[in-house]
Amino acid sequence: MKFKAMLLGLALMPVLSVLAQVPVYLNADKPIEERVKDALSRMTLEEKVKMLHAQSKFSSAGVARLGIPEIWATDGPHGIRPEVLWDEWNQAGWTNDSCIAYPALTCLAATWNPEMSHLYGKSVGEEARYRKKDILLGPGVNIYRTPLNGRNFEYMGEDPYLSATMVVPYIKGVQENGVAACVKHYALNNQETNRHTTNVYLSDRSLYEIYLPAFQAAVQEGGAWAIMGSYNLYQGEHACHNKRLLKDILRDEWNFDGVVVSDWGGVHSTEQAVYNGLDLEFGTWTDGLSNGTRNAYDNYFLAFPYLKLIKEGKIETKELDEKVSNILRLIFRTSMASHKPFGSLGSPDHGKVSRKIAEEGIVLLQNNNNILPIDLNKTKKIAVVGENAIKMMTVGGGSSSLKVKYEISPLDGLRNRVGDKAEVVYARGYVGDSSSELNGVTTGQNLKDDRSEDELLAEALQMAENADYVIFFGGLNKSEGQDCEGSDRISLGLPYAQDRVIRELAQINKNLIFVNISGNAVAMPWVNEVPAIVQGWFLGSEAGTALASVLIGDINPSGKLPFTFPVKLDDVGAHKLGEYPGNKKELVTKHQGDTINETYHEGIFVGYRWADKEKIKPLFPFGHGLSYTTFTYSKPAADKKTMTADDTISFTVNIKNTGTYEGQEIVQLYISDKKSSLPRPLKELKAFQKVKLAPGEEKSVTLTIDKKALSFFDDARHEWVAEPGKFEAMIGSSSRNIKGTIVFELK
Template sequence: MVLSLSLLTAPSFSQSKGAVYLDDKKPIEERIEDALSRMTLEEKVAMCHAQSKFSSPGVPRLGIPEVWASDGPHGIRAEVYWDEWNTAGWTNDSCIAFPALTCLAATWNPEMSALYGKSIGEEARYRNKNMLLGPGVNIYRTPLNGRNFEYMGEDPYLASTMVVPYVQGVQSNGVAACVKHFALNNQEVDRDHINVNVSDRALYEIYLPAFKAAVQKGGSWAIMGSYNKYKGQHCCHNQYLLNDILRKEWGFDGVVVSDWGGVHDTKQAIYNGLDMEFGTWTNGLNWSASNAYDNYYLAIPFLKQLRSGEVKEEEVNKKVRNILRLIFRTTMNKNRPYGSFGTEEHALAGRKIAQEGIVLLQNNKNVLPIELSKVKKIAVIGENAVKKMTIGGGSSSLKVKYEQSPLAGLKERVGSQAEIIYAPGYESPAVAEQDVRNAKKPEQKIIDVEGLRNEAVSAAKKADVVLFFGGLNKNEYQDCEGSDRKEYGLPYAQDELIQALAKANPNLVVVLITGNAVAMPWAKDVPAIVEGWYSGTEAGNALASVLMGDVNPSGKLPFTIPVSLKDNSAIALGEYPGNGKEQTYNEGIFVGYRWSDKQKIKPLFSFGHGLSYTSFAYGKVNIDKPKLAANDQLTVSVKVKNTGKRSGYEVVQLYISDLKSSLPRPIKELKGFKKVLLNAGEEQVVSFTIDKEALQFFDDSKHEWVAEPGKFEALIGASSTDIRGKVTFELQ
């Protein structure tokens, strides 16, 4: 007799009459125990694994619904066939694409994160998903990581602050935010088996804080494990991460979901904290079994051990309690809103987020903003001015309602006020369309690199200003899941093209469309550089509004842009990407600007850097008391004045420096930031509260957070290297 867990009995609700679990006035924990008591062993096991690419079974007999997940974190993925990654060809699943999370982090504005979460949560809810697979908060360790664009930068405090409103916004719609990838998933090379060796101190100070904030402050209802190993165990069933830290230390009461194909062992999956297994056989139902899903590690193998008594029933009960809690919080919450999908409101929310995230890196000679009264002809150069950036890249690929390209956005904004001429300048290889059944690999034509360059230079010579749109794209080995970048420089001979354009026209603006730092050997020859990110559906309109001066740029970098790869700590210390089996984080806590400060390396552009079309002056930094008692707090304040001629946002950043410590510490660490809007001539006092927690480091010999008495400095700056003032205080 073949056991089948996915094919359940026909619905019969007679057994549900009077059920406590249906009474939403009862406490959730009481409802969970009632539902659990009515379930068969087979029904419990079935809930612990997938029944399709993106769903797991409910219990129809008891009226308990299925769980339906959707890839995020930048939009709701198109519907796919039951057992394939290929899109199912629906006509009503075209979503709004929101900016990539590097762009969100670059806003340095928790209000934008709340708007993002609320909006994408509404889209997920309308499509009847009860779990969104995002946001991602893995730390930006090296510029080569192919999935950096999906994450929130290099600093644990910034990522922790930005993830909380996102999670709360998503979950306000009755959709669980599944924060990923827990943990240490910092490269795509060998991601499915690489064992990460990292000190406890670096783990707790750098790589865990954003996850902890999502759980304890954001109240996240779901966590996704990562593909890699830690302490020799895959992270989707990892005793140390899932049981010891997530459950015991942080008190997480949500559901732990495997990354798709991240489960490798039944015993570890049973005992090491995993609740739901997805994607173990990702090619469907043709793996030598009538139903591949029943052969998942948490399916028939799990059931056999339960029936034999080798595993106690309480082990499956633990998992089902967490799954039921997810369902009661989402699908079975009668007050759950209905959501909305593909709306103008969501598109405009995405545009606003993009506008606040776009970073003005350089603006020599005030080339920007473009004044149409002085410009008659604009040359737009570069494939990224027209290339779609919402498709490709792995699980972040989207089927969008529309995507406004930079060229289209500029044409709409400029209208008849100036002539716009376009030349591609460079070309990337053609790729097969992602997730399309029987997609044919396109024929590769010979790219005339010199001809494209000459055409672009000729156009540049005829123009008053040149806007070059380049950078990376979603092709393999660019910003793409499954592969890391192979080089730090720009692909497709763009560096040579930019140098030629700089010689042809002194009024050159380079707009980088990336989710990652890139080398810029031409930076000194180019007057203006803009980081435009992958900005989603409204990308073109957002970029045009900033370039034309309708919006004053206010984004700040969420990661350091080093001059060269050797200035990155993971590269400099020689371990990345490991030997195929092991990868050791030799840099420890010295990631990003912490490394630059320690080694006295001047970055090309610093963490927290971003210019404006106006200017800001900082006054003296003040403190309300010189000494901080152990259980007290103090206030640091500074006056910030807009000394320019137009209104604008400034991100005021607070860093803390421990002047004497028993363990090595970074020169400074971000511990606060506020984004303030100031009109021309307006002045505002910006205040920060410091308590003992802001002064702590993790002592791995004691396995506890420690704040040592002594002197500290509070530094106020416009970036990690642009410190405008500081004040000393003492922890008693």
């Protein structure tokens, strides 16, 4: 027996010897920092530099010699982008890369439900994992400063607290799948007009109170593994290599240990990229042999130009090792992590998730005479009007454009739900953009229509005249100049002469419902003529199903606006004070072209903060959203009258469903500083909770805050300050519908 054991031991010795020699970086059970250090020590100078830049449109190199894989990124944040050719934006021609489209992030923010945010992130992360992606380029959390920003639909609204609260669970959901969330666009990317040349100036107070909190929460609470820089400049330096943003704040103040990724084409200087905090460069010269005879990627700012400076002794390798360490850390968290889930793509479960989020984010803006929900027992004919009832919205809009497994239009969703209970007829009403292709993805729709505006209107009016209900699906689309990357909107008004059609329909039929398909606020000069208005967003694959379920009453709407709807542009601080979209300034360098300086003169007064300050009545206020049921609020109570700096205070209110539908109400807590050494908003959102109630049911809601909720950022001291004195807690159902107030004191 001993002899056999000895023989077995001798036989195992070579195996054990080999196992003992396995590099630390390949051992997934070892701490990540040990793996990073070990892998870094084994790499050549050339291998390190090669990891810092793209090798294709969406990938960067690994180190094949060491078994370190490439990094593969994919656009989001609303679904997984189809595969493109190595060097081009056009399709690779795969037949198995169709995804589920999830609602745009404005819709997610409108749910005011962190559970929905986690479910969203988890589901889209599963699709990214299945497609073997390491980085999901999203979510976006730039602040809604102007309703003209063409990319607002990809972000989470105007309020820093709401955005910060909603982005954290999304990130955690994505990263549970071993996929890095890459939060974008850091920072101050609040318009698309002149996005490469706009040079932003603003006070530190505005930066820290309004534009940074969601990014900070993404890093410190969400644990984001990647951050994407933005195209614009800040204080004269491009954001993708901006020392103040990337080193002083992101690394030194927030202790970010992930990877800073450039936006595609956002890098302009080797030395600035080296010293100012960029790790991974994408999108610079990817059209083949654009510079000399070498592979274009070798000419990136962080490629041969960087290597040459090192070899000439002009730059040391300290920054190089830091960048490669950050990239290795990302790889060990993603593709080389142990116990990665497999993920899934285009599954029925993901379709259900998309629908659930869409249903919960739809906002009922107006419901005069309670004409919604539609009672099918008393309905024989529903007239549907508008191009947006049939136009696919998953193709277009820029980098968030998708190739979807399916998309249910509002018209089809309504017809599927109504069935044979009523006749559903359709008229075009207006013709907008008949294009149906982006980067080789086609909708398969032919929306060309040569009829005149008068002919289209006449058809719609004739059809609507004897209908029980008329539903106008209008708003914006994802074409250039609307809700689309690369350009801002031309005006606040609806395009394609929709206002005329809506007004004419309102005169013909008193049961008119306007469904606004958009990611932005629009002007509604006919608001008093249209009894029911629904904010329908861009809802993804299940758009039509979700809209039908709300319109018919299968689902009671519970969304609330994540941004203010102004009556006119002059009601917005960025427009009232006159610098949007910026003032042309001097040439910065011959490579960067003209820089457009823009100062945020409105400061901290963005969105409802501005409307409150200027005593402006909005079209629809921040936090607004109606229900098919009614809720009553009790008088709120506090657990104490005074609090100290290291203490908390809780406010409690009872909410009762006094209607006949089960519904959800979002209880919002705003704080007002009654006396401050610096100007402060009239009120600021500091807590909220979504509560579900059956008819007749009553629940107690408690919202707790600490000193942070009472603080402002002091530029002079460069710190958050909570001044002793009296504060007021305002509890309400929107920023303009306050149900009760409580005065308390900070000692």
